[in-house]
Amino acid sequence: MNAPEAQRITLKFDALTPAPGAMEVPVGAMLPRTYWHTVGVRLARDPYTAACALILLAIAGAAVLAPWLGLPDPAATNAAQRLLPVGSSGHLLGTDELGRDMLSRLIHGGRLSLTMGVLPVAVALAIGGTLGLVAGFIGGRTNMLVMRLTDVLYAFPSILLAVAIAGSLGAGVGNALLAITIVFIPPITRVTESVTTQVRAMDFVEAARASGAGAFRIIRTHILGNVMGPVFVYATVLVSVSILISAGLSFIGLGASPPTAEWGLMLNTLRESIFLAPLNAVLPGFMIFITSMCFNLISDGLRSAMDVRL
Amino acid sequence: MVDMPLVTVEDLGVEFVGPEATVHAVNGVSFTLTKGEVLGILGESGSGKSVTLRALMRLLPRKKTHLAGRVEIAGRNVMALGEHGLSDLRGPIVAMIFQEPMTALDPVFTIGQQIVEAIVRHEDVSPAEARRRALELLELVQIPSAKRRLDTFPHQLSGGLRQRAMIAIALACRPQLLLADEPTTALDATVQIQVLLLLRSLQQELGMAMIFVTHDLGVAVEVSHKLAVMYAGRIVESGSVVDVVKRPRHPYTEGLLGSTVHEVPKGARLTPITGSPPNLAALPPGCSFAPRCRYAEARCTGEFPPAVTLGSHLGYDHVARCINSRRVGQPETATS
Numbered sequence: 001m002n003a004p005e006a007q008r009i010t011l012k013f014d015a016l017t018p019a020p021g022a023m024e025v026p027v028g029a030m031l032p033r034t035y036w037h038t039v040g041v042r043l044a045r046d047p048y049t050a051a052c053a054l055i056l057l058a059i060a061g062a063a064v065l066a067p068w069l070g071l072p073d074p075a076a077t078n079a080a081q082r083l084l085p086v087g088s089s090g091h092l093l094g095t096d097e098l099g100r101d102m103l104s105r106l107i108h109g110g111r112l113s114l115t116m117g118v119l120p121v122a123v124a125l126a127i128g129g130t131l132g133l134v135a136g137f138i139g140g141r142t143n144m145l146v147m148r149l150t151d152v153l154y155a156f157p158s159i160l161l162a163v164a165i166a167g168s169l170g171a172g173v174g175n176a177l178l179a180i181t182i183v184f185i186p187p188i189t190r191v192t193e194s195v196t197t198q199v200r201a202m203d204f205v206e207a208a209r210a211s212g213a214g215a216f217r218i219i220r221t222h223i224l225g226n227v228m229g230p231v232f233v234y235a236t237v238l239v240s241v242s243i244l245i246s247a248g249l250s251f252i253g254l255g256a257s258p259p260t261a262e263w264g265l266m267l268n269t270l271r272e273s274i275f276l277a278p279l280n281a282v283l284p285g286f287m288i289f290i291t292s293m294c295f296n297l298i299s300d301g302l303r304s305a306m307d308v309r310l
Numbered sequence: 311m312v313d314m315p316l317v318t319v320e321d322l323g324v325e326f327v328g329p330e331a332t333v334h335a336v337n338g339v340s341f342t343l344t345k346g347e348v349l350g351i352l353g354e355s356g357s358g359k360s361v362t363l364r365a366l367m368r369l370l371p372r373k374k375t376h377l378a379g380r381v382e383i384a385g386r387n388v389m390a391l392g393e394h395g396l397s398d399l400r401g402p403i404v405a406m407i408f409q410e411p412m413t414a415l416d417p418v419f420t421i422g423q424q425i426v427e428a429i430v431r432h433e434d435v436s437p438a439e440a441r442r443r444a445l446e447l448l449e450l451v452q453i454p455s456a457k458r459r460l461d462t463f464p465h466q467l468s469g470g471l472r473q474r475a476m477i478a479i480a481l482a483c484r485p486q487l488l489l490a491d492e493p494t495t496a497l498d499a500t501v502q503i504q505v506l507l508l509l510r511s512l513q514q515e516l517g518m519a520m521i522f523v524t525h526d527l528g529v530a531v532e533v534s535h536k537l538a539v540m541y542a543g544r545i546v547e548s549g550s551v552v553d554v555v556k557r558p559r560h561p562y563t564e565g566l567l568g569s570t571v572h573e574v575p576k577g578a579r580l581t582p583i584t585g586s587p588p589n590l591a592a593l594p595p596g597c598s599f600a601p602r603c604r605y606a607e608a609r610c611t612g613e614f615p616p617a618v619t620l621g622s623h624l625g626y627d628h629v630a631r632c633i634n635s636r637r638v639g640q641p642e643t644a645t646s
Contacts, residue, residue: 138375210367210408211428211479212401214393221427227417297388 012209041161042305049301052294060080060292063110071104074261083277088247094280096266097273102280106287109261112173115245116255116262117291121238124184129186130229137200139153147193150186158183166254174253178282180245184238191234199226229306236299247288263288315342316384316519317366323378324358324365324543329332331591335361335598338379344416345486345511348513348520350534350551352566356587358543359523363489368396402430405485407509409492415464420458421448421475428482447478452508470501475485477509481516488513489518494529506532527570531555536626538543541564541597542588544614549628553594559620559630559638562601597632605634 079101135146165179247264249255266284324336408414425444448456547560565583585602596611
């Protein structure tokens with residue numbers, strides 16, 4: 001059916017068609033099997049991220065295993081041994097203003113502080129992530145509605161909002177968790193929405209539609225697959241913010257209440273002793289600093305590890 | 311042409327409704343295509359080529375687009391299909407190859423996963439079977455070391471290989487009609503020819519019909535049986551490749567041929583078409599090419615010229631929409 005003219009041109013180029021198997025080239029011996037395998041390999045090779053992960057694992061592991069580590073009771077006071085300096089025998093990291101063992105309290109405190117760091121972010125990620133995906137994918141009026149509602153919450157500085165919510169609900173760990181979760185939903189929604197809007201306009205989404213994929217399937221595979229990375233990285237940053245806010249709430253008496261061991265609360269109660277035993281008073285702050293910094297560095301590492309194009 | 315047409319398009323119209331203006335992207339396009347036939351649609355940017363393709367699959371955003379006319383593919387009235395009907399249409403009946411192999415493949419999934427996804431979506435096969443088919447497809451599109459490429463990500467492949475992978479995805483469900491939206495434009499010249507030859511041999515081997523959209527005359531001639539030249543959302547000339555290229559009967563086609571490096575002696579200057587394409591939000595009345603046309607006369611601006619059949623070659627009618635079509639391309643007026 002080809003026009004004779006076209007046929008003539010053909011013969012000239014036939015030599016350029018690669019013969020099957022003619023270009024058999026070995027492709028790198030270490031081809032990663034899956035996306036997450038690639039990410040894992042890259043993370044393990046990044047010294048900062050690996051070190052931070054180890055530190056966090058140690059802190060979290062100690063916190064989880066605290067009751068079985070043979071530590072002194074974190075709530076046992078001893079008026080005779082108040083504010084022993086760091087390195088005292090029997091009290092490796094000294095004691096606080098009521099004579100309680102600092103090491104034990106720091107490790108036990110990690111249980112609550114880490115929970116306060118991770119839990120609100122996880123819940124907010126589920127809620128805000130879904131909202132952002134839906135708003136970004138559907139667009140139009142749905143997008144307007146969802147995004148303007150989140151803007152209302154977004155208008156307040158996050159700490160102030162957390163304080164306001166926790167304050168109106170009353171002091172307590174549960175209310176503090178709830179307050180921080182609410183604070184985190186708007187930013188996560190916004191980040192998810194903006195990434196989704198970008199991904200939705202990509203050619204491969206149209207290509208997926210052209211091969212018959214329905215909306216749900218496109219969201220589940222193509223949108224989620226491309227949005228998860230950046231949103232997850234953002235969430236790890238929020239973990240450190242969450243630890244800081246919860247420490248702040250405890251510090252002003254809206255989170256955990258004494259004698260519970262929690263880093264923010266310990267910082268608050270040791271504040272009065274800062275001139276008597278500066279090192280002891282700074283220790284809980286140091287823990288908050290180390291943990292949130294590790295989460296930050298890990299999120300940086302994740303960012304570069306999860307971008308497959310790098 | 312005794313076969314029933316696989317594709318019938320009648321008076322297809324596409325309007326994009328925006329807040330400021332309504333853009334008339336496609337204004338009454340009609341054509342038919344039978345099994346195993348290749349139609350090349352030629353035209354410059356904004357002539358409505360890609361929009362026509364997307365309208366055939368109903369890929370245009372529903373809210374902002376007004377569709378008119380009739381599209382029938384493999385006995386289905388595409389305009390009347392619902393979301394489910396469209397899902398069944400896209401893939402096993404009509405598939406599309408996109409222009410940009412860089413962005414039309416999902417960066418976070420391997421080539422194999424993307425082919426498997428396309429197969430599993432439409433057919434009830436086991437993952438192992440789908441993977442075996444994916445491997446076959448990669449071999450079909452002549453990707454070297456196909457087995458290992460199955461587990462590579464798009465960014466690990468070159469442009470040509472990516473385009474081959476995209477063709478493999480499009481062929482995953484053995485479509486009867488393959489739409490190709492400038493599939494070679496983003497590739498460099500030598501790779502272009504390889505992909506082009508591959509597409510043509512696949513089309514012949516699998517007996518698919520194909521609509522090939524391009525602005526590259528050489529590419530269109532290479533793969534097509536018949537050509538349609540689009541200008542401002544209308545087909546201004548159509549016919550067999552030889553008729554359109556050797557005996558253009560529409561001034562726009564003539565201008566297009568005069569402005570390409572095609573059988574022009576070395577050193578000769580190309581003749582560009584003067585002026586620029588019309589604003590699709592405010593089309594001039596009558597022939598939309600009239601303002602740029604050197605044959606234009608007063609009655610050209612009255613109403614859009616009717617289709618004139620000027621002959622037939624290899625079973626394809628040679629049709630031009632120009633009232634002066636008999637004067638165009640005659641020796642005394644021809645360029646160069």
